[in-house]
Amino acid sequence: MTGRSDFRFPPGFRWGASTSAYQIEGAANEDGRGPSIWDTLCRMKDRVDNGETGDVACDHYHRYREDVALMRGLGLNAYRFSVAWPRVLPRGRGAVNAAGLDFYDRLIDSLLEAEIEPWLCLYHWDLPQALQDLGGWASRDTAGWFADYAAVCARRYGDRVKNWATINEFSVFTLFAYAFGAGAPGISDRQEHLKAMHHVNLAHGAGVDVLRALVPGGSIGAVHSVQTCRPEDPANPEHCESAALFDELWNLAFPDAQLLGHYPPRIAALIEPYVQAGDMARICRPIDWFGLNHYAPMYSKPDDGNVWGCGWGAAPDDMPRTDIGWPMDPTAFRDVLLDLGKRYRLPVYVTENGFGSKTETGTDDPRRLAYLRDYIAAMGEALMAGADVRGYFVWSLLDNFEWNGGYAPRFGIVHVDYETQARTPKESARWYADFIRGQRGV
Numbered sequence: 384m385t386g387r388s389d390f391r392f393p394p395g396f397r398w399g400a401s402t403s404a405y406q407i408e409g410a411a412n413e414d415g416r417g418p419s420i421w422d423t424l425c426r427m428k429d430r431v432d433n434g435e436t437g438d439v440a441c442d443h444y445h446r447y448r449e450d451v452a453l454m455r456g457l458g459l460n461a462y463r464f465s466v467a468w469p470r471v472l473p474r475g476r477g478a479v480n481a482a483g484l485d486f487y488d489r490l491i492d493s494l495l496e497a498e499i500e501p502w503l504c505l506y507h508w509d510l511p512q513a514l515q516d517l518g519g520w521a522s523r524d525t526a527g528w529f530a531d532y533a534a535v536c537a538r539r540y541g542d543r544v545k546n547w548a549t550i551n552e553f554s555v556f557t558l559f560a561y562a563f564g565a566g567a568p569g570i571s572d573r574q575e576h577l578k579a580m581h582h583v584n585l586a587h588g589a590g591v592d593v594l595r596a597l598v599p600g601g602s603i604g605a606v607h608s609v610q611t612c613r614p615e616d617p618a619n620p621e622h623c624e625s626a627a628l629f630d631e632l633w634n635l636a637f638p639d640a641q642l643l644g645h646y647p648p649r650i651a652a653l654i655e656p657y658v659q660a661g662d663m664a665r666i667c668r669p670i671d672w673f674g675l676n677h678y679a680p681m682y683s684k685p686d687d688g689n690v691w692g693c694g695w696g697a698a699p700d701d702m703p704r705t706d707i708g709w710p711m712d713p714t715a716f717r718d719v720l721l722d723l724g725k726r727y728r729l730p731v732y733v734t735e736n737g738f739g740s741k742t743e744t745g746t747d748d749p750r751r752l753a754y755l756r757d758y759i760a761a762m763g764e765a766l767m768a769g770a771d772v773r774g775y776f777v778w779s780l781l782d783n784f785e786w787n788g789g790y791a792p793r794f795g796i797v798h799v800d801y802e803t804q805a806r807t808p809k810e811s812a813r814w815y816a817d818f819i820r821g822q823r824g825v
């Protein structure tokens with residue numbers, strides 16, 4: 384990567400960090416929060432490494448002021464967080480939990496006081512268990528309950544929060560939860576997966592309508608994981624077909640439905656039994672921005688062990704990798720940014736990008752620093768080539784609960800000592816703060 388580190392991003396560019404509720408909040412059993420599907424999965428045998436849970440996580444529920452001060456110290460001007468649906472509506476619908484609503488009031492007010500723009504994501508995978516008991520995302524009703532939940536949040540926070548995302552990484556959580564059987568609720572069934580995909584898309588559309596009606600002047604988006612999908616062996620037609628199907632499931636099924644009004648070809652016929660008259664218009668609602676979560680190119684080859692028959696292949700031997708084995712290729716990031724602009728014609732915010740490590744100790748993280756420097760340079764190249772990119776949120780502010788991986792994989796630019804909950808900015812955080820200061824000409 385030849386990236387120009389002296390590139391100046393446009394004035395007003397957002398430099399932020401992202402987190403999600405279940406991964407950092409903790410306080411799982413406090414102040415009336417109801418159980419989520421991840422609380423349930425964490426208690427099932429052998430689902431999460433070391434039997435770890437989000438019960439305490441980074442204790443952000445009690446330490447949010449310190450975390451906001453950290454962000455302020457780093458010079459961030461935006462913060463993307465998610466609201467925990469079961470904290471606000473412990474049973475997923477019906478009675479609201481006043482203490483849960485109050486927590487996000489306090490968080491939002493602290494952010495505004497620190498001159499950090501709050502970016503609120505309504506759903507980052509922690510469905511209330513009570514709704515799972517009624518069928519979860521495989522039930523069409525969940526889309527309506529999501530819209531009701533969106534209305535509760537919009538009415539409460541819409542006076543102070545202008546930037547809203549409906550859902551984080553639609554494809555990732557539906558694939559892992561309903562096809563690969565790893566994420567909560569841990570199902571492997573192609574029909575359940577197809578239903579869940581369609582209902583999650585319906586939830587997005589209904590959520591957009593609610594936000595549009597209840598947040599005047601709101602800027603509404605959705606957050607997609609888009610990773611270049613390549614065949615392990617480009618000369619093997621089966622690998623090419625596997626990569627093409629994986630591309631549809633991972634990269635296209637949600638943004639194509641939401642922004643182009645149709646499902647991609649391999650999925651369209653299969654999902655049709657679950658699509659009712661008028662659904663595509665319900666899903667395809669105008670939004671204001673595309674949230675891109677990007678990490679690594681993916682390699683694919685057939686895999687008989689999953690319900691779609693396509694799975695992960697190996698990256699070429701000479702491809703650099705992160706400490707958790709994810710391929711690193713900043714040029715793929717630049718190309719994704721350029722391609723998204725052409726396909727969906729929306730401003731893009733990079734809502735997640737970051738480096739995971741299971742081996743780093745303490746706060747020395749030169750490989751993360753280099754990753755961020757090279758990926759931000761690639762983003763600069765995309766801008767120079769015409770991409771409309773308006774912001775960048777590093778994943779993640781803090782080391783946190785990495786789903787089935789528990790606490791061993793660390794993605795934070797701020798180290799968390801889980802014994803003491805002490806936060807210490809890593810070398811990468813100091814670099815990011817300097818970089819942002821340089822961009823502002825401070």
Ligand code: IFM
Pocket residue numbers: 403406552676735778785794
């Ligand atoms: O931790 C996750 C996050 O919840 C969603 N995007 C990818 C991150 C790293 O795996």
